[in-house]
Amino acid sequence: MFRNNNLSVCWRLVRREFRFHKGRNLMAVLSVALTMALFTVLSVIIQSLVGSVRDYCIHDMHATEEMYRQFLVSQLPELFPYFLSFIPVFVCGFLIIYNIFRIGVDADIRFYGKLITLGMTPRQVRVIWYGLALAVCGLGIPAGAALGIGGAVVFEHEILNFSKIPIGMIVSLKAIAAAGVLSLLTVFVSSFRPARITAGISPALAVRYMELSGFERKKEKNKFFPISIGTGNQVGEDDRKKRITPRRMAVYHLARSKRRTAVVIASLSLAFILLSCVYVQYISADHDIYLHFITFSDYTLSVEGAGADGANISRDLEPSLIRQVEALPGVSRKGALYKQEEWLDLGEHVYSRLTNYFESEGGWRLREMESDVYWTKAYENMRKNHTCIGMVYGIDSSYTELLARPEQLIDGTFDAELFAFGAYAIAEGVEGGGGQPNYQVGEQVEIGGRTFEIMALSIAPAYLRADNDSAESAFSLGLFIPEKSFRQLYPQRGIRELHLNVEEEERARVDRWLADYQNTKDPFLDIRSREALKETFDQQIRSGAAVGALMALTFGVIGIFNLANTLIAGLLSRSQEFAACLKLGMSDRQLLYMMIWEGVCEIGLVLAVVYPLALLAAGPGMYLYLTKVSNLWAYQYRFSIWPLLICTPIMLVAAAGIPFLCYRIIKRQSDTSMDPERPGAWS
Template sequence: TIGTTAKQIRTLLTWQVLRLSAAGIGAGLVLGYLVGLAASPAVLARTNYSAFYKPSLNPLFFISAVFFSALTVYISSRKSYRLAMRISPVEAARYRERNEKKKKVWSAVSFMLSGIIFLVVFTLTLGYNVENMVDRYHTADVRIRQDAMMWDNEEPYQPIRQSMVEEIEKLPFIAETAIYYQARRHEEGILGGCEAGYAQLRLTDELKEEFARCVQMGTGWMNQADNGDILLDLWGLPADQLYLEEENIRVLEGSLDAEKFASGKYVIYNQGTNQSGRAAGNIHAGQVLHLSILDPDTGAYVEREAEVLAVVERINPFSTGLVAKAALTFPDGAFQEIYSGYADMITIIQANGFRELTQEEYGQLEEIVRNSFNFQLSIESRVEERQAQRKEKASMILIGLFLAGVFGIIGICNVVNTLVTGVLSRKLEFAAMQSVGMTKKQMCSMIGREGLLLSGISVLAAIPLGVFFCRVLGKAILFFSSFSAGIFAAGCGILLAVMCGVSLSVALLLTRFLTRRPVVERLREAE
């Protein structure tokens, strides 16, 4: 009305936005760093991650925070700029929010996004399942492993002695043991000691194309020896243990028939892929392989025919499965027929108790391993894993509560901001309704209902998306255990209760704020 141009109005608004942004972002950077400096060590000191935390003053953190905040301010202010520059003075004086439905939709979407983030963080961290994690790594109560079979060692190879196996079997609390064999050559490793366990086979016509595929894949699934033979992992295991492998591999062709496998006429072929879902190699179930396998103790090649029982691939990224590590898997009887020195090729001993072992019983097994004076052996168990995972769960819960609280505060601020701005833009409307008889109680009830409706719709919309993201992230991010329906339901209840409480509290405060001045005085604001 006094001649200010659209460009001048934009300049005025820009100056106001810049002042508010500078104050808000500056305070956020300082307070955020100080709070992080105080809160992060306090939280992480009680977790397993305290040794990995170090506070940093990296300027990139501050620059990225400023950039992100400034970008959101710029995007959110563009509509206000356009509206302020094109609206006439008369319209401005009479302006009322005309697109309430659209605004409510965007508010609900905003609430929903905050709710999804809260539910995902809450569920995946507080829903950490100790037993699921123990099952990921162990199919038996105890596993003793010859580590020199897995990678090159600086020392000469020290086999697991049969006497140690017998000593374990004599323990009164051990119900059963299972011995797994792995082929190895008598070659010096790159570290000067022994090399990892590999079988050496002649490159027959059946294996040439498969070897070429593995080389093209670049996975190192098969390698070539100096004389042109191929090197691969070849294992032997008891047929009655085959069922334990089914959860860790995907059968692409054939079947894991334990009865057929026990006959010694079959072999399982692992094509070296991971979750491809298809048979990609040149070896197929039902095919008879003519193998020529070097027995390093005699120096002779053992000729053997074996039908491919199944073509498999790995699906479990953890160390639970054993067949998933082997290119060729024979039953233990067939392995012993191929390798005359099989007694020195024990790679893993698995043992189960009549019930799950206690810490004291596990200690006896540890002592047997120590007394063998074989420093190439390692031992692990469900009881030890459970203790470690309980500590991990405590860490997850603490971090989860901290992060869920942070995202919860962000969501609450979002709710409060939307409700307050929506009500304040309708001050004249509420004043007019009060002038025709609306009471404070009715006003509070009206504002509260609007908040509860938005909160309820947002939470209901967040639930299916929250379930989806929890399931996807629970599988994709390996340090999460799984999706917990009970914890997710608890998170939904907390989210709904907090949003409802915030909506009702804001309704009470806004009603008190709006009714402080007389109705006539508020109606004159439009004049």
């Protein structure tokens, strides 16, 4: 049999189909645009992260390209969640676009059957579908790229302010092209099965095509409709139980559209689960825990800057500044930290611990530090000379209490009175396995010509480690001695860090005074306030939640589109069926009730599946993630179902409003065909 393989006819049919089904194609274009927008935002975030890390390594840390690549490989676990985010975006985009195309199969299957009858080949039928996919992408991808770039620029501060490394927005053609390729792939994967169904159907089957297969039709036959509609005859008790009602008709149609309902459930499940998890993580952030480990005073003053070789250095505070700031009303000293760099001759035991710690387990700790040129050079000098810098800290009683906390103490027993006597020191330890790269309890260390015995090993809080004084101290060992002993050994040194507490009503005045001093006298003065640290933590929380919330809301919009598309297509495609029901005695009110009940039943089924999944993810799932899996140490798990409670009435309103809109459309379309004299006609 002769087959016409002229593809130009197919492209004409593509244009005809695209213009003819404007509403359906508009929803497809919007779905592609939303998918492209999400892919664009994720691509821009990853591009910004990688580019900013490169600038930081090359310019700030003076690393080579090879060191940068090694550092980037070591940071892949941190970037993995952003790469993983592409998967739910792809799945959600696939679900809605596939659902739209699948509805097109149900609506146009007879049309394609006629084309096959006229001699169109399966290849040409597939070309029509792929042409429609290209047309949808041609409109949706540019719109989605603009929407994604605009959203990334508008919310730049929220989605990129989560790292200590300054992250700047980087929008490149590579990122946009990658998002476009992923969107194109999503659309073509979504159109593959609809194209295969229509290309492989026979003309005879296309004419008789129904939504259920033959087996399902046989199984469902007379399950809900065992008697005639609108007979008006007296029926027995059994028949009365089986009598047709608008509710039974609505449930019957849901049973006929299982696949569409499953797609709606899948897309909305992603939105509810992600939104619930993001909200639980957001409310679990604990400012008190964060500030407890970051600072122990209202204000911390230090002086830092850049040395001649580009390394960050610090210097002592001016005595005049200390006197002036402590004389301000409401100000009291909380603690003072002194620091001196001292070369240490490493004994064989300490040297072995250091090298074993950094070079054991495959040397992954060394590889992590290879991007830091100064640290690598100092470590090589230690290997060569068996010497390294010791960061000797003089601490007062407040700092001593910090190091003696049970959560900070690693080894040894701390005795405050014995430590204050001046013959003991505390060595800085590290968390995790692999041993301790420092002196151990009971060993002797010589500092400034004086011998100290190691009393304990403690993990120093972050605010106890001031910046280095030289590039050689990039690799160093931390040692803490009493303030009295430090000032005896190094009388020329002043306070390196000053911690102050300020009464709440005086903080605004102190802020102004410190800012004025920084602007007029010492631009290198570093001022860290508790309120500023809290705001920084809030920004990090918002940044972490912004991307997840944006994705969840987008998934929700896509899910609602899916729900609307399913309900509208299912209701409008049965307009003739509804007209027949009206002629058989159904009133307008019953028809509207049936349509609304169908939407409510569908969303009820969705919520019945989504609620347990979302509660399971936000409950045990997030508890295990925050307490066992992640390294989010400043989080205290808190459970909440507010996202589900807020979204539920929105979904119910949508489920009732969409059928009502369809009812109005069907009414307008049927006004001309319905008999105006019929009792109970459209009114």
